[in-house]
Amino acid sequence: MVDMRALIATWAQKFGTHPDGAELPAHHAHCLGCGPDNPHGHRLSVTRQGDGVQAWHTFDDRHVGAPGIVHGGAVATVIDDFYGFLLYLEGGPAVTRQLSIEYLAPVLIGTTYKLEAHVTRREGRKLLVAASASGPGDRPVVSSTAVFVKVGVEHFARAADAPST
Numbered sequence: 001m002v003d004m005r006a007l008i009a010t011w012a013q014k015f016g017t018h019p020d021g022a023e024l025p026a027h028h029a030h031c032l033g034c035g036p037d038n039p040h041g042h043r044l045s046v047t048r049q050g051d052g053v054q055a056w057h058t059f060d061d062r063h064v065g066a067p068g069i070v071h072g073g074a075v076a077t078v079i080d081d082f083y084g085f086l087l088y089l090e091g092g093p094a095v096t097r098q099l100s101i102e103y104l105a106p107v108l109i110g111t112t113y114k115l116e117a118h119v120t121r122r123e124g125r126k127l128l129v130a131a132s133a134s135g136p137g138d139r140p141v142v143s144s145t146a147v148f149v150k151v152g153v154e155h156f157a158r159a160a161d162a163p164s165t
Contacts, residue, residue: 015091018048024085033081042078046085052118053085070107079144083129094148102143125150
């Protein structure tokens, strides 16, 4: 279980300045997308690249859908979590409002993919973002857009105060 109060206490450091090329910190240790301590997770390692983020990711047998092919939900999980690293560059937390994934080609188990994401537009509290994944030979396999809405810490503090079941 994630200690929400401890997580919130670390946000000031995570949403601070990260120089170009810097490896960005995991959202938290048990995050499904990037947490190093989640045995079911993807363990994304993400770096800042200019105004965006970049990662190299290889899906393994835990993420299989059809034989040899990554489950579409696993791909969506990685893309959604990957977008979360853009928030470090935006200076504060946000939540996913809408996520669109276009699967351009099968995403294969054991193949390394390059992920890239950036903010395309800002509209008040809304962040419109785009991402792509490409495989060997820069072959595109996924294209995505999403809308994130900036929220205050109190959005997450409510979860910290909720009774656990």
